[in-house]
Amino acid sequence: MIEAVVVHIVQGNKILLHYKKRGHGAGKWNGLGGKIENGENPEECAKREAKEEMHADITNLKKIGIIKFYDVNNEDWTVYVFRAELLGEPEESEESIPKWFFLRDIPYENMWEDDKYWLPLVINNINFSAEFWFEGENMKKFKIEAWK
């Protein structure tokens, strides 16, 4: 089981997304994040990834969801989802290109197929737990539980 974090930064009517240049989900827009390394907790991983991926810090982290991804061909993932606030200016890095999107223009068609089911919950500060079953990049089934 791989453990990872995804962090979403929502400010006013905009969200900061990252075009991933490499790794799992390359070619898609996503929150920032990555795999948890030995000895880190999810918050520490989120802060490290923010520095690595966009050369900026994040603060006021709020854990908002937990997602399990089951993939029949590959490995299973547990992903901790956070909201956070940005300190400073995001920059392009070797991993990704950051870009602000209006909330009404989120590019769901160029994101992981599961995102459209749970990102609205993150934006509305609704806690959730979800499970998604994939075959490669195709989502087959899902379950979501949400609570205020």
Ligand SMILES: Nc1[nH]c(=O)nc2c1ncn2[C@H]1C[C@H](O)[C@@H](COP(=O)(O)OP(=O)(O)OP(=O)(O)O)O1
């Ligand atoms: N179906 C999915 N939907 C989604 O929104 N995010 C997903 C996802 N499956 C995985 N993720 C996230 C978790 C994690 O933040 C990221 C994948 O992590 P990466 O491969 O970028 O990890 P690292 O930054 O540790 O990369 P490397 O150093 O290249 O191994 O994609």
